[in-house]
Amino acid sequence: MADKGGLFSGDSRLYTIPPGTDFLRALAGTLAEEAGLKGNPEALADAVIYVPNRRSARVLARVLYDASGEKPILPPDIRTLGDIEADEAPSVDAARSGLPSAMSAARRLGALTHLVQAFYDNAYGVTPPAASALAAAQELSRLMEQAALSEQVDWSMLPDLAGTTELAKHWEHSVKFLKIISESWPDWLAENGESDPFLRDIAAARIMAQRWAEAPPKAPVLIAGSTGATPAGRILMKAAMTLPKGLVVLPGLDMHADEDARAVIAGSVSHPQHILFDTLRDLGVQPEDVRIWPGTDGTTKAEARRRMIHEALAPAESTADWRRTLDSLSASLGTVKEDFAHAALDGLTVIEAPDEAVEAETAALLLREVMEHPTETAALVTPDATLARRVSGVLRRWGLDVPPSSGSPLGQTSAGSLIGLCARWVLDPAEPVILTAVLKHPFVRGFGGAGGLDLYFLRGARNWQSLDDLLHSIRTRKDLDPYASFFDTDQAEAEALVEEVITAFRETGADLSAAGPMPGRQIAERIAALAARVSQTPFPWAGEDGRSATTMMEHVAELADYLAPMPPHAFAELIEADAAQRTVSAGVSEHPRLAIWGPLEARLQSASHIILAGLNEDVWPQRPPADAFLPRRFRKELGISDPEDRVGLSAHDFAQLACAPKVTLLHALRRNDAPAVASRWVWRLKTLAEGALGDTAKHALAPDGDDPLEWALALRDRKTAxxxxxxxxxxxxxxxxxxxxxxxxxxxxxxxxxxxxxxxxxxxxxxxxDPMNAELGPAPRGTAIHKALEDFEQEGAPKTAAHLVSLLTENLSAAGEPEAVLAARRAVLAQMADWYLGWRSQxxxxxxxxxxxxxxxxxxxxxxxxxxxxxxxxxxxxxxxxxxxxxxxxxxxxxxxxxxxxxxxxxxxxxxxxxxxxxxxxxxxxxxxxxxxxxxxxxxxxxxxxxxxxxxxxxxxxxxxxxxxxxxxxxxxxxxxxxxxxxxxxxxxxxxxxxxxxxxxxxxxxxxxxxxxx
The missing domain is CATH 3.90.320 (Lambda Exonuclease; Chain A)
Known part of the structure; x- marks a missing residue:
């Protein structure tokens, strides 16, 4: 890439692309123009570009191709810098050659769990269960990760802080517990020759920065789209700015914040600009030295929207006088506040749905409407995964397959669901619901007789405990119910099927119904063997979900190596919890014009119509979780970042998207059948609009033309025609x-x-x-009692109350009456028998x-x-x-x-x-x-x-x-x-x-x- 004196000229190597701009397309367009990419397909081949995550790397490669005039090019080396909220580390693998091998997440969690158990054993003489110790280890891991992001944490101060403060008893225990971080964890790392995984990315970034300093790359090096939220990212930013052709391009820096605004931003970690201004301070750059990326939209309308959104997201205490603020904002653009507000709100719509179901319908209709305009695109952005899946489902009504880009939980995929079922199946192989679910699973279908087994032999009250009992129940079912509607062929197929299942459990040793605590890896092996045996195909381990299921099983098996032997049901819970946290791509190609993104996937991207949904408090923004171990005031003293930092990052995501030319904001009055509050960003935007426009603000924020909410309500209420x-x-x-x-x-x-x-x-x-596992109903109970009376009247049968009670108990038990119920009703049965003998004698x-x-x-x-x-x-x-x-x-x-x-x-x-x-x-x-x-x-x-x-x-x-x-x-x-x-x-x-x-x-x-x- 030749330097024509444009991007790399001047003293500042720091740029920003304003909010609302299609970041990656603007970046690619300017790079392509300056490099002459249309005439030279190799113009950017030697460049290195860091972007926050893998999705933005893929999109950048595509838009560079578009910027070349859709001609073949040699693309630059596009690497991921790593997102604070993504499981992606800085792409400095080449620099890691001198570091010890990476510690797996399972090994890290397993080691921490072992240290938790050891702490309680030494301190209190009690070893907590594996599940409890693992939960505590996960909380410790999160705290240690936050400490690594803060970089300057001094854990040695913790005992002194605790000594100077009157704490509740549980906090005193927490302070002692955190010695695991300050003492036990470093000792374990030294003994095992490991480096701290939480600091590994920082060490790798320093190695890369040192190599750049010793041999500066001649090719352009760009770090684009990062807010600088991670220490590793800032290290690479500092290093890139010293390179001959190094650039840093920040997303959405507020270039118009005055000194008062900067003071407010510095004091509010939840402010969308806080991270960016903190990054500037760390880089030693003044805000006025940052340049705006060439070719971005600087029109009055775009500027008005940006300033309106920035003001709406400012802390409440800094915006007490809305009218004076509006006068100041409008004056800065040379207009009056009414004109400023109309320009800012042009293309911005706020819709309040009665509940999340109507919200999903409305979002889907807005996406569907875009398909009527061939040149337009649309993207729904929401952190609510359930809402995203719901919208995707609604779109399928119209033949539009738009899967959420964040994917689906592994447990909801074919491979993940089979593993989860088998993890429960080994606990009770004859449980009718799980047995049926396995036999009818897409990877298991092919077992003859599964339908008849379900319909005729697994329903109603359960009168068996093991698979052998079930086999006996099938063979004797007509003895219990002479009027059963199944045929002999149904019975024969069900018998053969259960015999085959018995064989599968015998061959894999997977019947753990009577097993005590055992090594977790052994349980994992038997679950995996059972899944492979009943599927009779390689499908459980094939495809994207199969690979993820394999990774999950390897993870939980490795984790279990550090845990004490556990009961099989605890291991099943471990699998379910892990599967719920893993997401898998649906394996469906992305729609060319529609998308459903999470805020992380939406970073740096744009569309003709941006729909922001789920804008309710505790959804977007999400409330930071409570700290399990530290009083909040200790975090600042120790140097640990405030949890509200994540709210600031979320607010920055919202601001970037809300400044797009055409935006719809959606929130619901009720969520999960309970009243819900609109996001603070929405109601403050409404308040600001009302301050400028008074009673007409509602109209300014209403949809232009037809109201999609009315469409959604009409669809919901169509039955009232x-x-x-x-x-x-x-x-x-x-x-x-x-x-x-x-x-x-x-x-x-x-x-x-x-x-x-x-x-x-x-x-x-x-x-x-009948449903499965039902209580014994009146009909089968009556049949059992009739059968007992019939047997009692047989010639030669003892005509005593004790014998009748025995027959009643036997037949009711065979019909599925639980032993506990029979034991509780034994006196009632004896009373019934005595009465019957008296009635019979008369x-x-x-x-x-x-x-x-x-x-x-x-x-x-x-x-x-x-x-x-x-x-x-x-x-x-x-x-x-x-x-x-x-x-x-x-x-x-x-x-x-x-x-x-x-x-x-x-x-x-x-x-x-x-x-x-x-x-x-x-x-x-x-x-x-x-x-x-x-x-x-x-x-x-x-x-x-x-x-x-x-x-x-x-x-x-x-x-x-x-x-x-x-x-x-x-x-x-x-x-x-x-x-x-x-x-x-x-x-x-x-x-x-x-x-x-x-x-x-x-x-x-x-x-x-x-x-x-x-």
Missing amino acids: DYPSDFAEPKPRKRPEGWPQRLSVTRIDTLQRDPYAIWAEQVLKLDTV RRVDGRPKLEVKGRWDFDIGGALFTLSAMADRIERQPDGSLIVIDFKTGNPPSDKEIAAELSQQMPLQALIAGKGGYEGIPAASVSGLEYVAFKAKPDARVIGQSRALQATPDELAQTAEEGLVRLISAYRENEAAFLSAPRVQFVKYDNGYNRLARRAEWAGDTDDGGGDE
Whole structure:
């Protein structure tokens, strides 16, 4: 690059590119013009340019190509200087040859964790758990990193400071604890031949500076875009400024700050200019000696915006008199405050959304709008990763794939999720939720029978503990539930699948359900082996997420080498915590015109439309975390930087972006379902605008033309359009000819109470499924109790209360009732057994009663066959030849009032079948009694038809039920009959399983998707 006497002329080698400018494009444009890059593709080949991070390095290479006229060039050597908030160190690898090998992050954390455990063991005789020690080590690491950035920390002062101050007891313990930093850590480094990793970058920068001093590079060396927030960065800046062709280009220095403003900036670490002015002092450069980079926008409009933003971000105490400040600002530009404000706010919009969901919708609509203008670009910038992912998801509605540049947490990727699942799976291999999640994982699919295993054998109450127990449960499931809907092939496939999983655990030794504390590396190896074994492909370790998962496993394994043996569940928590902190690129190419950036990724970049979202206090800016070990006043005495420094850097990011020509600021009134406060930057900008424009300020900050917030609200509220009040209520009518053709007596009751449930079940063929790990429900509990009573009545079985309790316990346990519940209910079961034996002894039965008897009867209804089926719990033949039908209930049976209203026809319909001889092995006979037996904590029996609400014989009830059955089936066979969802909800005891399908909560105002009480 030839020096034409432009950039490198004059005494100052320090430049700044004003806020709101596309920093990298301005930098590249001027460099290309001065070097003559369009005519000489090698003009910049010998230059070295340092930028803050890898993303800005990639963008600079691209815009240099654009500046060359899109012709092939030999690019300069673009290196990363390192961001204070990024995991990127100064790019001075060549200078590190004389330094000891780098200490890995895991080794550093592991060593600190070991020192924490040793401290507590020596000081208090107690060794803290690995997780607690690791958390303390991470806090220590953060404090030591902050101390390294401050560079001049003197830890030896700490005991004297503590001695001169009355501290709370926990702070006194902290002072002792921090001897780990001042004494134990240096000793450990010396013993292990390590250099302090927190000071390593500073040492490397000094080596590079020394080499530059001894042999100054003849090629241009530029340090561009850094605020000088790190000591290593400032060392290289000082060195570059002494080189023949060395330049430093600062981002967004306020060139108009007077002496009073500079004093305020120096005294406020949260000020966006504080770091920059502190860097100037360290470099020995006066602000007036800094030059503005050639070719940047110096128009009145741009200057007005910059000065407005700088003033809005100034400390509150320095801006008490807004009107005088505005007069001063407008006078500096030769205008009045109203004109100044209008110029400053031209292109700037502030939108207040009701909540973060509408905020995301609004941001997405603003991005989508840009696609209508082929030459424009747009970027959303937010520190809220959840908001960024939400906006990305909304954009996919319109076929726009714009992944957040910050990536996604490793745990949400395919490889990371599989590792996380396996880390939990080894703790309980038969846990149904994790087992299903693993078998249906994208990297694991291919195991036959996974769907049937999930649908038929893993749902409901869990009645197994190990995989072997699960295998036994699958093989005996039909013994527990004779009416289960699965086929023999489903059972065979599920058995084969579980056997294959058992083999996988046996081969990898990964069943740690009964394991005690063990070395973490051994746990990591078994988790990794299990993941590789079940995936049957290299996918867990391939791709960007696979590489990150591999790095994570190596990291936690190395870290565990320094920890005492730990229980497997603690290691699983370690993996989950580490995965949550790692982000992985989505692997999708960046959109050519739209972007979603975090503030770090957005540094030095720009777009036609900048959208700044998440502008709420504690989001942007984020509140500095509390210091775990040091009282805040000690930090200054020790020389440690104030945590508010990060707020200043965040404010600088905001100022750089908010000064762009077209900017939209978004914040929400509510976040996470709680009231939220707008960012201090937003409300101070609003206050400044009101000071200049009064009541018209709101209009000046409003969107030009259509309001995107109104678009977002219209999308959210589109369901409130002028539709009929019942438009969403399902009213299906289509079904097969002659349907319904077959129903049980209990489903007849359901058809009356919730016709939609019967239609969805039989016409749509949609079966309800139980949740996993559910409590034992009424149906399986009732089946277990019925099975126990049936076994009790078997010939030869002991007819004692103890034997009945044993049968009840055995069947309930097999159905999934937890042992703790059974133990607590043993006295209740004994009471139920005693009552049952007493009730049984009073029965007048001719021969043995029949239990669990199947019955059916075919009817001709309107010329078409209809089959009514039933299962009678107990049928007794009386000495006079008549029958008594008994139904056992584990809850409250229907009342006579319900039966009289024909809402509960189960028992009258059973009497109808019995009277016609429809029960297997039981000839037709008159029914003399219908009884309910409530087998519950307070058991009782009730004869139907002997109350004031209902006085009728069973035969009369059966005749009424038959007439009602014919009317009901005939009515629902009519073509215009609609199958409504719980039309009389007061008569529905619980959700039949189809309320969500019917969208009841949407149109009926149900808040629990369930029914009412009878």
